Amino acid sequence: MWKAISQLLADQFGSYYTIKSKTPVAGGEMHQSWIIDDGNIPVFVKINDKSYRSMFRAEADQLELLAKSGIVRVPRVYALGCAENVSFILMESLDLQPVGSEKMAELAAQLATLHTSGGNQRYGFDYDTWLGPVYQPNSWAKNWSTFFSENRIGWQLQLCKEKNIYFGNFEDIISSVSFHLAKYQPTPALLHGAFYHNNMGVCGNEIVLYDPACYWGDAECDLALADLFHDLSPEFYQAYNSINPIDKGYQQRKTLYQLYYLLNFSHRFGGQYIQQADEIIRLIG
CATH class of the missing domain: 3.90.1200.10 (Aminoglycoside phosphotransferase (APH), C-terminal lobe)
Structure with missing residues (x-):
């Protein structure tokens, strides 16, 4: 799975993406979440069973729609895919703080x-x-x-x-x-x-x-x-x-x-x- 993710990110960024660190992110209700990093670009990854691909597709499409409005800022979606019976969505990793x-x-x-x-x-x-x-x-x-x-x-x-x-x-x-x-x-x-x-x-x-x-x-x-x-x-x-x-x-x-x-x-x-x-x-x- 990680090899497939690396290849998708390499295609997205136009250069090799070698994962140097994988940090699990707690708190999700249903998906496994990770932040991966090649030492240059951190990426937020959500993973679930392959049957969840349609959910990830809908999430990506909604984020794209909101982004195209030019009104609100949303995380950029890099790619989504399936490998080894799991599906995943790859997104911009952001250091988010509460809205004050x-x-x-x-x-x-x-x-x-x-x-x-x-x-x-x-x-x-x-x-x-x-x-x-x-x-x-x-x-x-x-x-x-x-x-x-x-x-x-x-x-x-x-x-x-x-x-x-x-x-x-x-x-x-x-x-x-x-x-x-x-x-x-x-x-x-x-x-x-x-x-x-x-x-x-x-x-x-x-x-x-x-x-x-x-x-x-x-x-x-x-x-x-x-x-x-x-x-x-x-x-x-x-x-x-x-x-x-x-x-x-x-x-x-x-x-x-x-x-x-x-x-x-x-x-x-x-x-x-x-x-x-x-x-x-x-x-x-």
Whole structure:
């Protein structure tokens, strides 16, 4: 496998890439991760079974899409491939630090600009993606309430059921979510899709976003996830609003959008996320 990786990097860089060090990176939920180095260019490597190649392909395509926007900085993808029954993706290795308060306005401006970049009239994506290790269906829809209630909430409820986690009647919950969004038809925005502190950092003086779960949807979904774990600062909202004014109904919809992520975390991690999801479902029922 390492020989195949060296050859791909040699093709990418136009010179021999002899791996001199391999350092494992802890903390990933599903992939093995390494930083390899030839003494000149460090490379971040994610490895998994060969069946994960489509996931790595989707990740590479999303990062390329975000990079082409010219709005946000993402890690460069060097190559992806398969060898010895494993698949892998080779990416730029970046020394990332947490995004501090002094960068919040800049982060907000970048996100708002991405959300207003336009180019689509429907909700969904050209291919399915993943939210963490979980498959995320993105079938196109013209109606936002239909897309979100079925492709987001309904799908996560099914995954919860497969883990013996039940929140009530599927159809009733889906109908309730659809009802609350029925009169709301936002302009489709290109979403990062997994926009929270674990998937962003600062390298040098640049904000870097990674591990996307892209699709075209309501811009408020990115805000809702970021707000789920850490309250976004007044400086963030002020900068965001100056570019993409937030609709006055956001505070009511935020709970619905956070439900999607809480259901995802419920069947991945259990615990408090199940209780939080159940509270929201009872609230909207």
